[in-house]
Amino acid sequence: MNKNLIRFESVAKEYTLGEIPIKALVDVNFNIDEGEFVVIVGTSGAGKSTILNILGGMDTATSGKVVVEDKDITKFNEKELTNYRGEKVGFVFQFYNLIPNLTALENVEFSVEVSKNHLNPRDILERVGLIDRINNFPSQLSGGEQQRVAIARAIAKNPQLLLCDEPTGALDYNTGKSVLKLLEDINKETQKTIVLITHNLAIAPMADKVIKVKSGTIESITINKTKKSIEEIDW
Amino acid sequence: MGKLLLKLLRDLKEFKGQFISITLVIAVGAFFFAGFSTFSKNLSEYSSKYYEDSNLTDLWVYFDSISPEDINIFRQIDEIKNIEGRYVLDVNQKFDEVTTTLKLHSIPENNKINKIQIIGGGRPTNFQSIVIDTDYAKEHNFSIGDEIEISTPFNDILLKISGFGESSEYTIKSRDTSDFPPNHKEYGIAYVSESTMAYITGNNNYNEVLIDVDDPTDAELVESKIIETSEQTNFLYTLKRDLNLSYKQFTGEIKQQEELAKILPLIFFLVAAVITFLTVSRLVDSQRTQIGIMKALGNNNLKIISHYLGYAMITGLVGGIIGSVLGSIFLPEIFMDQVRAIVSLPGFRINIYYENIVLASLFSVFFGVISSYLSCKKILKESASSGMRAKPPKEVRSTSLEKNTKLWEKLSYGNKLILRNILLNKKRAIYSSLGIVCCVSLLILSFGYLDSRELLIDKQYNEVHQYDLKVVYNTPIEDRNNLGIPINSLYYNTLAETNVVITNIDEVVDSNLIITSKENNFINNYDYNGTLLPLDNQGVIIAERFAKNYNLSKGDTLSLKLIGSEYKGRTIDVKISNISVQYINQEIFATPELLTKLGVNFPPSTLLIKAQDSMDIDNIYNTFNTMNNVKEVKSIDEVQKITESGLQNLFNMIVVLIICAVVLSSAAIYNISIINITERIRELATLKVLGYHRNKINKLIFIENILITIFGIVVGIPTGIVLYISIIKRFTLDNMVFPIILSLDSILFPIIITISVTILCTLSLRRTVKNINMIESLKSIE
Ligand SMILES: Nc1ncnc2c1ncn2[C@@H]1O[C@H](COP(=O)(O)OP(=O)(O)OP(=O)(O)O)[C@@H](O)[C@H]1O
Numbered sequence A: 001m002n003k004n005l006i007r008f009e010s011v012a013k014e015y016t017l018g019e020i021p022i023k024a025l026v027d028v029n030f031n032i033d034e035g036e037f038v039v040i041v042g043t044s045g046a047g048k049s050t051i052l053n054i055l056g057g058m059d060t061a062t063s064g065k066v067v068v069e070d071k072d073i074t075k076f077n078e079k080e081l082t083n084y085r086g087e088k089v090g091f092v093f094q095f096y097n098l099i100p101n102l103t104a105l106e107n108v109e110f111s112v113e114v115s116k117n118h119l120n121p122r123d124i125l126e127r128v129g130l131i132d133r134i135n136n137f138p139s140q141l142s143g144g145e146q147q148r149v150a151i152a153r154a155i156a157k158n159p160q161l162l163l164c165d166e167p168t169g170a171l172d173y174n175t176g177k178s179v180l181k182l183l184e185d186i187n188k189e190t191q192k193t194i195v196l197i198t199h200n201l202a203i204a205p206m207a208d209k210v211i212k213v214k215s216g217t218i219e220s221i222t223i224n225k226t227k228k229s230i231e232e233i234d235w
Numbered sequence B: 001m002g003k004l005l006l007k008l009l010r011d012l013k014e015f016k017g018q019f020i021s022i023t024l025v026i027a028v029g030a031f032f033f034a035g036f037s038t039f040s041k042n043l044s045e046y047s048s049k050y051y052e053d054s055n056l057t058d059l060w061v062y063f064d065s066i067s068p069e070d071i072n073i074f075r076q077i078d079e080i081k082n083i084e085g086r087y088v089l090d091v092n093q094k095f096d097e098v099t100t101t102l103k104l105h106s107i108p109e110n111n112k113i114n115k116i117q118i119i120g121g122g123r124p125t126n127f128q129s130i131v132i133d134t135d136y137a138k139e140h141n142f143s144i145g146d147e148i149e150i151s152t153p154f155n156d157i158l159l160k161i162s163g164f165g166e167s168s169e170y171t172i173k174s175r176d177t178s179d180f181p182p183n184h185k186e187y188g189i190a191y192v193s194e195s196t197m198a199y200i201t202g203n204n205n206y207n208e209v210l211i212d213v214d215d216p217t218d219a220e221l222v223e224s225k226i227i228e229t230s231e232q233t234n235f236l237y238t239l240k241r242d243l244n245l246s247y248k249q250f251t252g253e254i255k256q257q258e259e260l261a262k263i264l265p266l267i268f269f270l271v272a273a274v275i276t277f278l279t280v281s282r283l284v285d286s287q288r289t290q291i292g293i294m295k296a297l298g299n300n301n302l303k304i305i306s307h308y309l310g311y312a313m314i315t316g317l318v319g320g321i322i323g324s325v326l327g328s329i330f331l332p333e334i335f336m337d338q339v340r341a342i343v344s345l346p347g348f349r350i351n352i353y354y355e356n357i358v359l360a361s362l363f364s365v366f367f368g369v370i371s372s373y374l375s376c377k378k379i380l381k382e383s384a385s386s387g388m389r390a391k392p393p394k395e396v397r398s399t400s401l402e403k404n405t406k407l408w409e410k411l412s413y414g415n416k417l418i419l420r421n422i423l424l425n426k427k428r429a430i431y432s433s434l435g436i437v438c439c440v441s442l443l444i445l446s447f448g449y450l451d452s453r454e455l456l457i458d459k460q461y462n463e464v465h466q467y468d469l470k471v472v473y474n475t476p477i478e479d480r481n482n483l484g485i486p487i488n489s490l491y492y493n494t495l496a497e498t499n500v501v502i503t504n505i506d507e508v509v510d511s512n513l514i515i516t517s518k519e520n521n522f523i524n525n526y527d528y529n530g531t532l533l534p535l536d537n538q539g540v541i542i543a544e545r546f547a548k549n550y551n552l553s554k555g556d557t558l559s560l561k562l563i564g565s566e567y568k569g570r571t572i573d574v575k576i577s578n579i580s581v582q583y584i585n586q587e588i589f590a591t592p593e594l595l596t597k598l599g600v601n602f603p604p605s606t607l608l609i610k611a612q613d614s615m616d617i618d619n620i621y622n623t624f625n626t627m628n629n630v631k632e633v634k635s636i637d638e639v640q641k642i643t644e645s646g647l648q649n650l651f652n653m654i655v656v657l658i659i660c661a662v663v664l665s666s667a668a669i670y671n672i673s674i675i676n677i678t679e680r681i682r683e684l685a686t687l688k689v690l691g692y693h694r695n696k697i698n699k700l701i702f703i704e705n706i707l708i709t710i711f712g713i714v715v716g717i718p719t720g721i722v723l724y725i726s727i728i729k730r731f732t733l734d735n736m737v738f739p740i741i742l743s744l745d746s747i748l749f750p751i752i753i754t755i756s757v758t759i760l761c762t763l764s765l766r767r768t769v770k771n772i773n774m775i776e777s778l779k780s781i782e
C-alpha cells in the first residue's frame, strides 16, 4: 500500500454572485495515494474543475481541509500557495496556455526557474518527442504538439502532482490518445501522482482510482483492481 | 440599438480606468485649446474695440513747434478725416525716495483722437488740473483732489488731480524700448488742458499732430503728403500706428498667444488620439467574437461601427466639454493677472466664447472618432463567421536581437519575454512611448524656459550692465568736478542718451542712441559666443535682432535723424562696426569721438555708478536723489525686479504646462500598461499558475514600462530641444530676446519626473495584477 498524498476532508466551495450563493462543492471527501493515476469524471458543472483548482492552489475552499503531504493547504497564505504551485504542482490545461512569445524550449526553461529540484528541460522535451521542434514558437506547433510542450513544462518542474483538466478536450481522437499515452507512461516511469479530469467515461479503466462527481459531491469512488493500458481502450 | 447602448455603457464601466484617463488627456487638450483661444480672442477683440472706440490715431507727426493756425494746412489733404494738435513733454515729480517722470500731454476740450478714458473723477478741463494714469496713481496712492507739484523745464507748477484715465496710445506704458516691462512707479502718463499747457510753455504751440485718416490703408499716402506739405514748418518726423511702441508690443503679445494656442493643444489632442486608437483597437480585438455574433444577428456594419465610435464620442464630448469649460474660465484668468501688470486695459473683462467650447469639443470628438474608426474598420471587413472563429495566432518570429546569440543567451527568460514583446509589437511600443515623448518634450520646454529666463536676467544684470545706479541730470554735465560726486566711495562713467529716427531702412524706426566712451566698462556688448565687443571711433554697435529684422550687416550705413530741437532735424550717417546680442532693449552705441568727427556734440547727462563697497549703494542713492539738478536715479536692482515680475506671466504658464505634461504621461503609461495587462492576461495568469510570485510578475511589467519610458525619453530629449528652441524663438519680443540655453538640470529633471511617473503608475497597477483571476482567465479562449 502506497503512502497517502492527498486528503479532501468535507471540502465545500461557495461562490456568491450578488445575493444568491452558488454551491459548487458541498461535502467533498476523498484520498489519493502517492503514485496513483486518478481520473475524475462527472457531468458538466458538477464541480470537477473546482476540485482540481483547489487542489492545485489556484483557488481556495470555503470550508474543509485539503491536506497535501500532511500540510493543510487551505491554511496557506498567498506566498505559500505560490510556492506550492511552483514546487509541487504541474498543470496541464485544455487550452495548453503556453506563452506565445517563448519557444517550446524557453517555455519549459521559463517554468523551471521557480522550482528547485527541476529536471533538464531538453531531456524532457526529448522524452515527449519534440526534440526537433524545441526552437519553434507555439503558433508554429500543432495542438497535440503544444499539449506535449505543456506536459513537458508541467513535469520538468519535477512536481509531486500532475493536474490535468481535460487535456484532450481540444484534440482529435488519435492525438488525444497519444497524449493520454504519454501521461500513462510518465506515471509508470516516474511514479508521479496524476489527477486527470475527463468527460469521457470510456477512459476510466486506465486509472487506478475513478472519482465520480455529481452536483458538488462525490457520487462514487472506484478502485480499478486491474487497469487497462490506454492502448487497449477504444471509444 | 437599445441593447448595444447597454453594452456600450457596460464596457465603459468595465474599462473605466482607461476611459477616464483618455477623457483626462482629451480634457487637457481641450483645456489648452479653449483657454488659449479664449485668451487671445479676448485680447484681440478687446484691443480692436479699444483702439476703435478711443479712435487711436493713424499717424503721429512730430514738430519742433507748430502753431494751431499752421496745422490747418493739413486739412487740405483729402484722405484726412480729423487732425488734432497737442504739446507733449516730460516733466518730473520728486518724492523722498525717487524722482519720477510723467509724460504730460495737452488735451483739447473737444478731444476726438486718442480719446482718453476717464476711470474716476473728471477730465482736466479746469485750469491747473491734471489727469494721471491709474497705475501711476496706484503706485503713489494718489486720490482725486490731491495736489501734486511737478517740475517742467520751464517752471514748477502745482496741479490738482481731477481724475484718473487711460489711453489706448499707452496700453504698455514704457518710456522707450529700454524700459520693458514698464515701471509704473517711475513713469506715468498725464493730461492737462490746453490752457494749463500754455501756462507751462508760455505759448499755444503744439509739438505733435495726430492724424485720423478715413481709410487706414491710406496712412502711407497721407504720410508722404504730410511730409511734402510740411517742408516750410520745422517738421521732425512721422510715425505710423504699427510702429508705435505700445501698439507694437501689445499686438505682438497677442500674436504670441495665438501661436501657442496652435501648437500646444495639438500635442495633447494627438496623444489622446493615439491612446484612444490603442484602447479601442484592444476593445475591438477582444470583442471579435461579439462582433461576429452581432453581424450574424443581422446588425449592419454601420450600426456596429457607430457602436464603437460611441466610446470616442462619449470620451470626446465629456473630456472636451469639461476641459474647454475649465480652460475658458481659468487659463485666461491665470494669464490676465500678469498681463495686467504690464498692459493697461481699462474695463477689460474675460468673456467666455461658447464657440470655443463647441470647437474644442468638436476637435476632441473628431480626433477620437477618427482614431477609433481606424481601429475598428479592419474588423468590419471580416465576415460574420470568420469573426466568430478564433483569431489566427500572430506569427512569432525570432527577433533581430536574437541573432546576437551571446547577448541573448545571457538574458533571463523574463527579459527575453519582455524584449520579444516589445520588438514584436514595435508599432505599439512606439505609440506607447508617444505619451512619454510628449511629456519629456513639454518638460524640457518648461525647464528650458526657466533656464532662459534665469540666464537672461543674469546676463543682462551681471554682464551687460555692471553698474549699480544710473543717475540722470536735468541738464548736460558741464563740469564733472562741480557735481559733488562722492568720488571716494564709487567709480563712475558718463554717457549721453538721445532719441534718433533711422530713415534709410524699410520703415521709419525710432531708437535710442547711447553715446559713451570706449573705456566705459559698465555697459558691455557681447556677441553670441560671449566675446566682448569694444566700441570704436569708426562706427556704431547695433542689436542683433534689429540687424536681422532689417537685413543689416557689419559695414552697412545707417542714417540717423536726430530728434531734439537743438539739432534742427539733422541727419548723420554712421557705419555699423559691430552687432551685439542685446537681450533686453535694442540700442545703438556710439563713442563721443565718432560723433564729434561727424560734427555733432553730445555732452553727457547721465552717470553710471558702481559703489566701491556694495553696502554703500543705498547711501549713494540717497545722496544723488536729494540733489536738485538730478532728474532721476535708477537702481539696477529695482530694474531687475521689474523685469523679473514682467516675466512672471510666462512662469505661471510654465507651471500649468508642467502639471499637464505629468497628467499626459501618467494617463499614457497607465493606459498602455492596462492594455498590456488585459491583452496578456492569459499569459500573466499562466505565470501565476506556474508559481511565479506576484513581485516577479510586477517586475516584468515594470521593466517593460521602463524600457518604453527610456525609449520615449531618448526620442523625447531631441524633440524637446527642438520644441524648446522653436517656441523660445517665437517668444522673442520686440525688446526682449530669450537666450537659448539648456542646463544639464533641464534635461535631468524631465527624465527624473518621467521615470517617477512610470514608477508610480506601475505601482498603481499592482492591484490589477493581484486581482488577475487565474481560473477565469484560463477558462476559455476568447
Ligand atoms: N467563478 C464562478 N462564479 C460562480 N459560479 C461558478 C464560478 N466558477 C464555477 N462556478 C460554478 O460552480 C459549479 C462547478 O463548476 P466547475 O467549473 O467546477 O464545473 P466542471 O465540473 O468543471 O464543468 P465542466 O465539465 O463543464 O468543465 C458550476 O455550477 C459553475 O456554474
Ligand SMILES: [Mg+2]
Pocket: A048, A049, A050
Ligand atoms: Mg471544468
